[in-house]
Amino acid sequence: MVLNVQHPTPARHRGRTRLAPALAGVTAAGLLAAVATAPAGAATAHATSRSKVVTLVVYSAQGYDKLATEDFSAKYHIPVKLDDNSTGPLLTQIEASKNNPKWGLLWVDGATAFAGLDTQHLLLRGFEPNVAWNSLGKQAVPADKSYVPTGITLMAALAYNAAKVPNPPSSWQALLSSQWKGQVGMNDPSQSGPTYPFIAGIMNYLGSVSAGESYYSELKANGLVINPTNGPTLSALASGQINLALVQSSAAVGATFSDKNIKVKYLNPVTLLPSAIGIDAKAPKQEQLEAEEFASYVLSPAGQKVMQTGDPTGDSLYYPVLDGVQPRKVLPPLTGVRTQNINPYTWGPRENTINSWFDQNIVQ
């Protein structure tokens, strides 16, 4: 497996960023082995070319963010302060401080959240790193370039206990059959950020919100078990409380490391859940430039390597958005899998309403 990533250069600052590509070999283990380390001299020149380096404040919910920010800081000589938190508190902070924001860059899963911030004019628009997107990446880039996709997970993957379920269901409709009564579990969207895109995805697939509501009502009538987040839902699967778990693909694949009976399957269509970077529209100009460099770094070979190795049983289990970057081998191939990309600007504003409905009618 060869890593062949086009050298990322911020579109609006082409020529200023001069990362020297240093692609290394590839390991047999299947992980990326291309180590693209910017020469110290280049990085230094890079940093000193700016008038005054400021501290970049990164809000992130990614499992590999600590390694990524440390690596970026070392290579670019830009000090970074990391607010490593769950997505919910990060968005709460951003909304509460929007009169006087203190963040520079947000890195979380879910395009709907970014679309919501963009609608409020809280995101810098028009920035796109100069990279070669693959088909997943092209689907995830917004028209106004207000956020930058960095990877894709799928919502929801079907994790099942192969020892108990030799023939798992093959469609969303099949989950409603009496054969699976009381055996299906999923997360609560009010506690699990990635679950809303799944709910919205089903509604999008079925053609309307009401059709989706009917589907979930039938699923509930069939004994749907709701747990707060991926961890407890997978725990319920492992303990035998349920036999089919609808969770984020990275969590489902991660669970196969610890429980060999757990297998993963995608039902058609499955909804794309991009992880993305957004830049604070009100941040100082210098911090915005540094945030753009960070986004470019993340999509560089060095950044992709950190993303694919930094959280090996968690967030690293994503599908890359760049041409030439292969997903980790443990991930099920997407060949034959129908994916759908819900319009975050359509479904984002409905999030609270749909989550409230779900909470009152399905969770309770």
Add this chain to the structure above:
Amino acid sequence: MPLSDPGQGSTSSTSAPSGTLVEDGPAPDALETALGGPAPMGPGRPGRGGHLQAAGHLSAGRNLLRARTVARPVLWLVLGFLILAPCACFLVLAISPRLFDQGSQWFTLSFLRGVLSGGTAVSLVNSLWVSCAAAGIGLSIGFPIAWLANRTTLPGRRFVAGAMWFVLLLPSWLPALGWQRLVQPDGVMYRIGLDWPFVTHAIMGPFGVVLLLGLRCVPFTYLAITAALAGLGQEFEDAARVHGAGRLGAIRLVAPILAPAIWSALAIGFAETVSDFGVAATLAYTSHFPLATYQLYTAVNGFPPSFPAAAAMGWLLVASVTIPLALQARALRGRSYAVLSGRTRMAVRRELGRRGRVLALGGVWLYFVAALAIPAFGAVSSSLLADYGATFRITLVNFRAVLDSSGVSGPLERSLIYGAVTASITVVGGLIAANLLARRRSRSTKVLDFLLLAAVALPSVVFAAGYIFAYNLPFLSKIGIDIYQTTALLLIGYVASSLPTNARVLVGAVSQVQASLHDAARVHGVGAARAWLRGVLPVLSKPLVMAWLLTFCGIFLELPISQLLYAPGSPPASVAIEDNLGNYHFGIGMAQAVVAVLIAVVAVAIVLGGYRLAAPAGWRRIGGGTRG
């Protein structure tokens, strides 16, 4: 002999209480200890005896008065900045979202109307009755345990206090998780062959929620009652027995003297329960039994967050504390409970018979099994299973991951320091506030009382969001005050959130201290500060240490404020743990929690051991209040 004295009730240093069960004047034994010298020859009280009329003392008295005159506005200023401003900034959003750019309306009642209907109204009603019941359970379990540990020869009584601290150390979601793992379908109970669905239904429902929250209230009752018992001498029981009262009669006499502590315990229990999020988000949530804090959380944590809806719920939670306050005020009106004086005699432990020992020990054990052993089982088992609980295969892989990963020690160290600094500041503030609350009930103390309890009832997330609104205003940045996302604001938030509970815990002990202790020291010619240090501090040292630990334990694994206010790059332990629990690394998160709790236990042991070693024997004896 009446306990109450309508029209009296002042325990200020300038007017001595009369009509209480104790007489004024310093007593030999306690004061000898407190002052380190022989007891004074006779009673000397300001305004009564002539000893304090000396010019030098009058001058010192004026200085003290001046200091108090300055201290009160300063305290109100601090409370205003720490508690009032952030809470007001958040709560005002319910009626004026536009103020902080959280909506288009300058004035609206729609959010307040909204929370009085549908699911939110149901959750509020649930929260109210659950809080009442939990506070009652806390009292009915905590009072006997405090009594047994402090006034009887209960075997193992020395471990009770430590175990109570252990209970307080555990975040409330941990017991909920432990119970859940035990009784849930396909849980441990079923796996070991106990097919008891009725237990599952009982625990995973309103009963279980009330039970767990009630168990959580027990340490608050224990602390309040223990502190009060420490100041309650043997003389009251002796007096009752001398007059022919049996054991029950003696208890009937003594229990009302403890009323401030009892009401404090009930009020704290209610407020802590109504603001609890750990159980609301775990057991109550899984049991489909909605509580108000969870609804508030979903409003704040949804996207986009609805701060006005959360603020409307916050209003109702604040309003809810009027229930215990009104009851408390009604019960305590016009009475004085200053029983701790120089004449306080050390109580004698009651010898338990064999049957009594077995029953008492069994009851105390039962409590700790429910409150500690089961949660410990839940946490430890989760941290020892690497396969999400699919098998009972025990492994240390999660602990290895915790110890191997870099950056684990930083958050733990930070939390230890944050806890210690916050506790130290809070104890001082709490003592001042408790002093005010324990004195004559004026309008300002009533407002203070309400403010402090209302602050306890507000979920921490309200504080945290309120701090962002209040201290991240653009004009503050323009004048160079940029404290949002700094450790300073995080510590201020911690202090503000823990001060109310701290003050409420201390008020029971402080209200027992008679002015004679301080005055007697002044009679012997020492200055005001030294008189307090030598006359009052010894008596309050143990409650103060307890209050310090209470805050330390609460802050060490505090989450909501930490999540929203921590300085980027310096995460405390709770944020690091939550990061793992909420994502993919459930086992590692639980292992981190276990390690953190163990470290905190060691810290508590060091403090308690340090007190035992460093405090003069007399301090401990007064604080202990018992012999035998």
